[in-house]
Structures are given as C-alpha cells and as structure tokens.
Amino acid sequence: MLRSHRRLEGAPLHQSDEARDLIYHFFTDAYHLKDWLRHDPDLALSRTEQQALESHISGTVALAWCADVCNGIKHMDLTPGRERIPGKPAKLTSQNVSIMLGSGGTYSWDVTFDGQKYDVHRLADEIVREWxxxxxAQGYLQ
Structure with a gap:
C-alpha cells in the first residue's frame, strides 16, 4: 500500500490512463490490506479480531470510502451485506484541469461521496494515516 501511495504522490496526473491506473492500484492495495491481514498465518487473527477489523473499516470514513471505490472498480457495484457509512457510495468521478497562463496547469482527481467531492491525494493520505x-494500535507497527 505504501509503495502504491508513493507512486500516486509522484504521478503525472495529466496522463489520464496512467493516472487512473495508479489511483485504482492504490485504492485496491489499501482496501485489500485487510485481506492480507486476515489471511496472514503469522497473525492468525481470531474470528472476533477479523470482525473488529471489518467494523473498523466500515466505521472509519476514509477506509469505508476506500472500500466503496475498490469494490466499484472490481465489481461495478458494492458488495451486498457489507456495513457502510450512510449516504451514496463513494466513487472516483472526475479529473480536473486548471490552466494558468504562463505557468502551465494543475491536474487533480476527485472521489465523490454523497454529492461532495474530495481530492484523491488528500483521501489517499487519510487512508494511509488511518491504516x-x-x-x-494493534502492535503490528512500531
């Protein structure tokens, strides 16, 4: 996940296909970290610990939105039965370009949740902070 985050941070977001691939890769890696944790034989999470992990993801805005984006990428829809934050699902919605005469342009991508737009980089930073x-807190990192 951290490698995907570093790639996303340094990405030239003006190349739509490349940028979209990097964004999708980050959100997929960030969400699937929970699967890697659940199936790591060295951790051997109990069923209770696995449920607590799922509840943490569903109850943490950035991680829940990450799950929405990841499931939308993979399935074009949300996984039925998964706890969610109330509101419309979060999804990658737009690429923005701001042109400044004489100094080039800036590019950004948005995730939209319940009608509000959020910058992909800021959301990615928050996802990394939450994880x-x-x-x-679990003692898996120093």
Missing part, C-alpha cells in the same frame, strides 16, 4: 494508526 498506520490502526496497525500501531
């Missing part, structure tokens, strides 16, 4: 805090 880092959870992993530290």
């Amino acid at each position: 880092t805090a959870w992993l530290q």
